[in-house]
Amino acid sequence: MGAAVIDDILAMLLLGIVVSMQESGVADPVHLLVVVAEAVGFVLAVGWFGTRVARKRSSWLQRPRMTMSELSIVLALCLGLAWLSTRFGLAAIIGAFLAGLIASETDQREQLEHQMKPLLTLLTPFFFVMTGVKLDVNVFMHADALLMLALATLIAVLTKLVGAYLGALKLGHRSALAVGMGMVPRGEVGVVVASLGLAAGVFTPEVYAVIVAMSLLTSILTPPLLGWLLRRAQRDDIDQRAA
Known part of the structure; x- marks a missing residue:
């Protein structure tokens, strides 16, 4: 879980840096x-300071005695950090992501998750509709786009699988392979990065379509493969104990 969070942050950071460089029009090493x-x-500052305050001082969320007061405070934090991240030339989603990271460290995280469900139910369809509206499926009528999609998917799978596998090798071959496979899906973060890149002019409509399709493919393919690996690992553990 921690590795996935770091991976998401790095992806958004990289895009934010690229967008900032493009907007400034300066490409020298110092800049x-x-x-x-x-x-x-x-x-680092917001993540480190915020999570530590949340762990030690989460009782402040319960001080206001209004209905849904905890959620109101967290939403205000989300909007505030989203605005602050734009002041640093980063995408607003980075600040919102950090707000979620901070909220997950509070004692009220389960209560907040329950309170967030109606908002998620309402807003999630709009997110995917907007993603689909900006997607030109005619791009995939051309062989070069399909080739780009195949290469992007292959690179996405191999880089995550190999990198995470090597990092988790001390857990054993099967477990390391399962960790690597679990890191493969790009999911909603890949779609968000693609949308931000398209809006900033960093990605062309063709590249946007390829990234969205790659995120979809990796999200669809991973669960059955991961389930198969976990079942194999479980059977191996049972066989070792029986021996």
């Missing part, structure tokens, strides 16, 4: 270092 330092510094 690049400044942009990277600001982005990384913002994420």
